Amino acid sequence: MSDRMRIALLLAPAMTVIVVLFFGGLAVGVMRSFNWMPVIGLTEPNLDAYRAVLSDPDFLRSFGLTLYISITSTLISAVIAIAAALLLRQSFAGRGAINLLFQLNLTVPHIVGAIGVLYLFSQSGFFARMAFHIGLIARPAEFPALVFDPFAIGIILQYVWKEVPFIGVIVLAQMQALGTDYESVARSLGASRWQAFRHVLLPLILPGVLSASIIVFAFTFGAYEVPLLLGASHPQALPVLAYKTYTDVDLAARPEAMAMAVVIALLSALMIWAYLRATRARLRS
Amino acid sequence: MNGPSRLSRSMLVLSGALLIIWLILPLVPMLIWSFAHGWRFPDLLPQQWSLQAWDYALSDRSGTLESLGVTILIAALATLLSILVGVPAGRALGLYKFRGKGLIELMILAPVIVPGIAVALGLHSVFIQLGLTNTLAGVVLVHLVPTLPYMTLVMAGIFANYDPAHESQARSLGANAVQTFWHVTLPAIMPGIIVGGLFAFLVSWSQYILTLLIGGGRVITLPLLLFSFASAGRNDITGAIGIIYILPGILILLFTARHLSGSNGAVGGFGRI
Numbered sequence: 001m002s003d004r005m006r007i008a009l010l011l012a013p014a015m016t017v018i019v020v021l022f023f024g025g026l027a028v029g030v031m032r033s034f035n036w037m038p039v040i041g042l043t044e045p046n047l048d049a050y051r052a053v054l055s056d057p058d059f060l061r062s063f064g065l066t067l068y069i070s071i072t073s074t075l076i077s078a079v080i081a082i083a084a085a086l087l088l089r090q091s092f093a094g095r096g097a098i099n100l101l102f103q104l105n106l107t108v109p110h111i112v113g114a115i116g117v118l119y120l121f122s123q124s125g126f127f128a129r130m131a132f133h134i135g136l137i138a139r140p141a142e143f144p145a146l147v148f149d150p151f152a153i154g155i156i157l158q159y160v161w162k163e164v165p166f167i168g169v170i171v172l173a174q175m176q177a178l179g180t181d182y183e184s185v186a187r188s189l190g191a192s193r194w195q196a197f198r199h200v201l202l203p204l205i206l207p208g209v210l211s212a213s214i215i216v217f218a219f220t221f222g223a224y225e226v227p228l229l230l231g232a233s234h235p236q237a238l239p240v241l242a243y244k245t246y247t248d249v250d251l252a253a254r255p256e257a258m259a260m261a262v263v264i265a266l267l268s269a270l271m272i273w274a275y276l277r278a279t280r281a282r283l284r285s
Numbered sequence: 286m287n288g289p290s291r292l293s294r295s296m297l298v299l300s301g302a303l304l305i306i307w308l309i310l311p312l313v314p315m316l317i318w319s320f321a322h323g324w325r326f327p328d329l330l331p332q333q334w335s336l337q338a339w340d341y342a343l344s345d346r347s348g349t350l351e352s353l354g355v356t357i358l359i360a361a362l363a364t365l366l367s368i369l370v371g372v373p374a375g376r377a378l379g380l381y382k383f384r385g386k387g388l389i390e391l392m393i394l395a396p397v398i399v400p401g402i403a404v405a406l407g408l409h410s411v412f413i414q415l416g417l418t419n420t421l422a423g424v425v426l427v428h429l430v431p432t433l434p435y436m437t438l439v440m441a442g443i444f445a446n447y448d449p450a451h452e453s454q455a456r457s458l459g460a461n462a463v464q465t466f467w468h469v470t471l472p473a474i475m476p477g478i479i480v481g482g483l484f485a486f487l488v489s490w491s492q493y494i495l496t497l498l499i500g501g502g503r504v505i506t507l508p509l510l511l512f513s514f515a516s517a518g519r520n521d522i523t524g525a526i527g528i529i530y531i532l533p534g535i536l537i538l539l540f541t542a543r544h545l546s547g548s549n550g551a552v553g554g555f556g557r558i
Contacts, residue, residue: 007377011389014374014437022396022404022430028409085366086295100542101305107303107534109491111508112527115515116311119318124326126314131325140326161311215398222400222470224494225508229515239402243494265403272398276391 021193027267033258047254059260061235068153069227070220073159078213080160081167081206089170106165110158115228117158121146124257147230147267154230155237158219167212172209175201210278218271238264241256306534312531319524336476337531338521342529348510349526356506358495359421360489363428367436367485368478375440380449396434404430406497412499419501422424428492439484443477483537490533 001009019174031037053059088095088102103164105113120126128143137143148156182204186196228238236244246257318324319338321331350509378390379431396404408427409418417423451473457463493508500506514523 004383007383009382010373010377013370015389017370017429017433018392018396021408022399025404025406025408025430026399026410027407028411029403031347032407032410054313058317067341076287087297087304090297092298097302098305102308103538103542104382104535105312105488107538109508109534111491111493112315112531113311113512115511115523115527116313116315118515119314120311124418125306126329129327129329130513133329136547159313165308175523180407200527218398218400224402224497225512236294239400239494242402242406243498246409254410261403261406264332264400268399272391272395275394275398279306280452 012055019253029258029261029265032072033262033272034256037227044187050258053256056253058195058235059238059241062238062241064237065152066221068225068239069159071218072148072219073156073163073174073220077160077163077216078157078167078209081165082202082209084164085172085175088172101268102165104165105162105171106169108225110161110162111225111229113162114154117154117161117230118147121154121157133246139157150232152231152237156225157225158230160214163216163220167209167216170208170212171205174205178204195251207281210281211275214271214275214278218268221267221271286555290518291353309439315524315527317524318520319522319528321524325521326445334387338525339403340354347522347526348505349507349529351506352505352510353529354489355421355504356508359425359428359504359506360486362425364436364482364486366429368482371433371436371481372440372474372478375442376444378441379444380445385527386389393434393437396430396526397438401431401495402491405495409498418499419503421500421504424496424500424504424506427495428489430495432488436481436485439481440474440477441483443474447473454513480541483541487534487537524529 002068012022031045033049035042035048084102088099090099118125122128123143123145127146128137128140131143133135146157171223176199182200183196186200187193191199222239223237224239224243228240231240235241242257242260242264245253245260248254248257317331319342320334320336322333322335322337324331341347345351360414373391373519377385378393381494405427410417412423412427417426449470456462457470460468492506492510493506493536496504496506500509502509507526511523514526
């Protein structure tokens with residue numbers, strides 16, 4: 001058997017699954033968003049769904065909210081993750097145990113984290129109770145709304161909780177592979193600690209931070225259960241709105257839901273492009 | 286480099302402690318709730334402890350055990366299929382250089398980044414036609430979208446460090462294809478299959494929207510059950526089911542901690558859990 005043949009046979013099952021389920025699902029979503037589905041008699045594609053969605057203030061507000069949640073969560077997670085990795089690369093007693101604890105919530109599903117955040121930060125949650133005992137508040141309602149709130153604080157807290165270890169573990173591995181020689185050289189040449197970090201270490205780890213952050217950004221933009229549990233009822237995060245529109249009793253709204261799914265897919269396509277650029281930079285460095 | 290001063294040393298320890306506490310803290314109220322018998326504002330701890338929530342969660346009435354079975358079955362099937370399909374693909378990507386490889390890798394990477402909901406709405410309208418909605422088989426198939434790319438990428442990493450010369454040696458000594466695979470290839474790639482498989486299992490284990498949409502509320506996995514108790518305000522039962530739900534992941538983490546580091550392809554899968 002020639003190598004070409006062998007490669008084709010090895011890849012065929014996986015590519016079939018991915019082309020049919022993933023690209024097939026995407027393609028059908030795109031077609032339906034244009035009201036074009038010859039199989040069921042829709043033969044004239046049009047832009048009605050996009051017109052309806054893009055002129056709907058609810059959609060625009062959802063889009064803005066989701067973008068804000070993703071950007072904020074990703075930035076905060078990346079900064080804390082870098083700081084955490086700097087901390088954890090030091091040698092100290094019990095480092096193995098601490099590293100394990102740092103990774104603990106990597107395997108905890110988002111929905112569990114969301115429930116945990118709810119029990120900590122709701123107006124009758126753990127921190128509200130603490131505030132009561134210190135005398136800061138007299139009633140639950142006096143505790144600031146940190147979940148179901150317009151600024152999506154609860155959602156962002158959950159994402160930061162979940163994603164700091166994810167980015168942190170990747171950055172830590174990079175730092176350990178690099179060692180401290182480069183920084184030592186910079187320091188011996190008179191650089192301050194901050195300068196050694198800013199001009200030597202940070203550029204070296206940045207591609208890894210970027211590729212992990214891009215995965216986080218795309219995930220948070222498309223996640224459903226966290227904003228469903230912790231978000232305000234209005235405006236809703238885009239995936240929540242898309243699901244609600246799709247399962248609406250009015251089947252005519254389905255193309256609009258598909259258009260929203262296409263918007264999410266387009267944004268993640270942009271993320272893939274950014275990811276490839278970041279990983280290429282990582283391979284070069 | 287000079288060692289850090291005492292002050293900055295204790296600052297380091299303090300911020301490290303804060304970090305770890307923050308990472309564990311959200312799990313604590315869940316654990317306490319599961320043993321609480323009424324836990325009203327503003328009590329910092331429940332007035333009474335009880336095993337009622339656990340009793341209920343583990344009884345037939347709550348549906349937890351049934352959900353647990355369904356969740357395990359779906360995750361096991363999705364993992365098995367991902368291994369069967371992903372190992373050959375990983376071999377092609379890890380061992381060979383060929384034209385169009387970049388494109389193939391891109392197509393396999395895409396489902397890791399594109400959110401499930403963007404694919405699932407379109408897939409749902411096709412699955413309706415095929416009678417796959419509201420069925421376990423449909424849910425297993427849709428779980429392949431996040432699990433397969435991940436398994437394939439892990440195996441590509443394993444095969445990149447694999448020497449196929451051992452196989453030709455075995456063949457020249459008279460082993461047939463099956464014997465060679467069984468005695469030479471499989472033992473060499475087994476660690477990859479185990480770690481990749483465990484995390485593919487976890488990726489399926491943690492799916493929510495794909496199961497909800499394709500399962501149509503008929504296929505109730507643990508996260509769906511957990512959500513319904515959480516939104517009904519049954520905090521004690523939510524706590525108990527939540528603990529049951531996260532245990533396998535924590536066990537898998539303890540089991541694989543030695544094999545994992547951020548440079549390992551397996552970690553990428555955490556982005557989807």
